Amino acid sequence: xxxxxxxxxxxxxxxxxxxxxxxxxxxxxxxxxxxxxxxxxxxxxxxxxxxxxxxxxxxxxxxxxxxxxxxxxxxxxxxxxxxxxxxxxxxxxxxxxxxxxxxxxxxxxxxxxxxxx
Amino acid sequence: xxxxxxxxxxxxxxxxxxxxxxxxxxxxxxxxxxxxxxxxxxxxxxxxxxxxxxxxxxxxxxxxxxxxxxxxxxxxxxxxxxxxxx
Numbered sequence: 064x065x066x067x068x069x070x071x072x073x074x075x076x077x078x079x080x081x082x083x084x085x086x087x088x089x090x091x092x093x094x095x096x097x098x099x100x101x102x103x104x105x106x107x108x109x110x111x112x113x114x115x116x117x118x119x120x121x122x123x124x125x126x127x128x129x130x131x132x133x134x135x136x137x138x139x140x141x142x143x144x145x146x147x148x149x150x151x152x153x154x155x156x157x158x159x160x161x162x163x164x165x166x167x168x169x170x171x172x173x174x175x176x177x178x179x180x
Numbered sequence: 181x182x183x184x185x186x187x188x189x190x191x192x193x194x195x196x197x198x199x200x201x202x203x204x205x206x207x208x209x210x211x212x213x214x215x216x217x218x219x220x221x222x223x224x225x226x227x228x229x230x231x232x233x234x235x236x237x238x239x240x241x242x243x244x245x246x247x248x249x250x251x252x253x254x255x256x257x258x259x260x261x262x263x264x265x266x
Contacts, residue, residue, distance in 0.1 A: 075263060168201045171199050172181050175260075179263055
């Protein structure tokens, strides 16, 4: 089962980003082939230098860095979402595949299930 | 593999167009039904709207196929997967 998780929310405004991370780790633990696409406001989740303790929360970037340890290593970023926010891959804490144009739709078309949070 | 995109928000997400493939469909549900009235937007086709959500808001949409909850289930079965935009 190929499951695509689309991380589309900024971190810290609410618990959504954290809940998506929890959900995808459970999927990976049960043997699903998990891909993650960071898109829209979700690209901020990958921004380095976070200090969640200032908001009384665990830092999301530190948790995301552990993804490859859980065999979640198919990580993608929508180049359009990155560029409109003035970000580059150098701002991100993990090596990701940058998807341009039709590559984004092809990723979705190639998976069995999709969850966007 | 085709996707049924189900939109619940009153804003059109910037990334919907980038995730769109030939064979996909868009269903407006909840607050998103008002998007069909926006003259500045061109929504992808085929386009459906949940009749209940349209009528509950007192709207009249002539250009959109209105469907029931049962039709919604049937629409899901005609696609390989569904993607909820909330």
